[in-house]
Amino acid sequence: MKRNSRLSLALHTLGHMAVNPRKMRTSAEIAEHAGTNPVVVRRVLGKLRQAGLLISEKGHAGGWQLAREPQEITLADIYLALDESLIATGRTEEPSRCSVEHALHQKVASVMADIEKSLIERLASTTIAEVGGAESGHL
Amino acid sequence: MKRNSRLSLALHTLGHMAVNPRKMRTSAEIAEHAGTNPVVVRRVLGKLRQAGLLISEKGHAGGWQLAREPQEITLADIYLALDESLIATGRTEEPSRCSVEHALHQKVASVMADIEKSLIERLASTTIAEVGGAESGHL
DNA sequence: CATCACGAAACTTAAATAGTTACGAGAATA
DNA sequence: TATTCTCGTAACTATTTAAGTTTCGTGATG
Ligand code: FES
Ligand code: FES
Numbered sequence: 001m002k003r004n005s006r007l008s009l010a011l012h013t014l015g016h017m018a019v020n021p022r023k024m025r026t027s028a029e030i031a032e033h034a035g036t037n038p039v040v041v042r043r044v045l046g047k048l049r050q051a052g053l054l055i056s057e058k059g060h061a062g063g064w065q066l067a068r069e070p071q072e073i074t075l076a077d078i079y080l081a082l083d084e085s086l087i088a089t090g091r092t093e094e095p096s097r098c099s100v101e102h103a104l105h106q107k108v109a110s111v112m113a114d115i116e117k118s119l120i121e122r123l124a125s126t127t128i129a130e131v132g133g134a135e136s137g138h139l
Numbered sequence: 140m141k142r143n144s145r146l147s148l149a150l151h152t153l154g155h156m157a158v159n160p161r162k163m164r165t166s167a168e169i170a171e172h173a174g175t176n177p178v179v180v181r182r183v184l185g186k187l188r189q190a191g192l193l194i195s196e197k198g199h200a201g202g203w204q205l206a207r208e209p210q211e212i213t214l215a216d217i218y219l220a221l222d223e224s225l226i227a228t229g230r231t232e233e234p235s236r237c238s239v240e241h242a243l244h245q246k247v248a249s250v251m252a253d254i255e256k257s258l259i260e261r262l263a264s265t266t267i268a269e270v271g272g273a274e275s276g277h278l
Numbered sequence: 279c280a281t282c283a284c285g286a287a288a289c290t291t292a293a294a295t296a297g298t299t300a301c302g303a304g305a306a307t308a
Numbered sequence: 309t310a311t312t313c314t315c316g317t318a319a320c321t322a323t324t325t326a327a328g329t330t331t332c333g334t335g336a337t338g
Contacts (some may be wrong), residue, residue: 015239059305100154198336
């Protein structure tokens with residue numbers, strides 16, 4: 001697994017959960033499907049839990065589950081829960097003494113903000129129920 | 140200097156060039172202003188030269204210069220010349236056997252493609268002449 | 279022909295991310 | 309109550325990517 005895999009992992013996992021929302025999944029199971037490590041899974045899903053998308057329980061019958069109906073969870077919810085903006089705008093800049101740099105940064109930051117907003121709108125139009133759709137896979 | 144600084148460096152440099160298009164700048168001068176290394180500057184500007192935005196010349200009076208008028212160079216030109224998509228869509232995926240993953244990837248890739256197109260349109264609406272604008276800075 | 283600048287290759291350093299190990303806490307089961 | 313299962317978290321290692329550096333060759337100028 002490579003870079004920026006957190007979003008992929010989250011989307012994939014919740015896509016499967018949408019197919020079978022009642023099933024309790026352990027991080028070990030999920031990790032095996034995703035070809036990664038249980039701890040990595042817990043790290044990523046932990047953020048989704050913080051955002052109120054997932055519920056986790058400890059102990060014997062423990063594991064992970066959707067916190068609400070699949071129709072009520074959009075791709076934007078997942079994207080925002082991870083707060084790792086795909087739109088990388090250079091970096092956080094200190095106040096530059098150079099006016100050209102400053103003007104540029106203003107312009108680019110403004111464009112990027114619009115673009116991210118538009119990205120979120122697009123993602124918000126699809127739920128995990130739709131994308132997990134007609135599926136009877138092995139997870 | 141950190142990550143994804145190539146675009147920043149390119150924009151900043153061309154912004155200054157737009158203010159004073161006749162001046163020949165050496166990579167050493169540019170590097171000093173940008174707080175980086177001449178070789179890094181040549182690497183980045185080299186891509187802009189390949190894209191036909193800049194001209195470089197060797198020798199005594201050598202250095203870098205705009206290949207055309209500042210009014211004819213947009214931020215999109217620069218972005219595209221570097222071809223380092225800010226929109227990181229997970230990664231190049233091998234054909235996945237998992238239909239959920241496949242559906243997800245299709246959806247996300249489609250959204251990302253739209254978003255990038257829209258980003259380029261936005262960037263194309265500003266030229267470096269505009270952003271370098273009313274400037275008499277020290278470069 | 280000496281100098282200056284780019285071009286490019288090779289290498290080193292630094293940062294970010296994923297992966298791993300390890301252990302504690304809570305919940306169900308026996 | 310003891311055992312077992314699973315999450316939560318911290319600390320560490322490994323991998324990957326980008327930036328920075330060194331070095332040498334080439335062409336142009338004076
Ligand atoms: S991974 Fe999507 S199915 Fe097992
Ligand atoms: S850096 Fe923009 S002015 Fe020197």
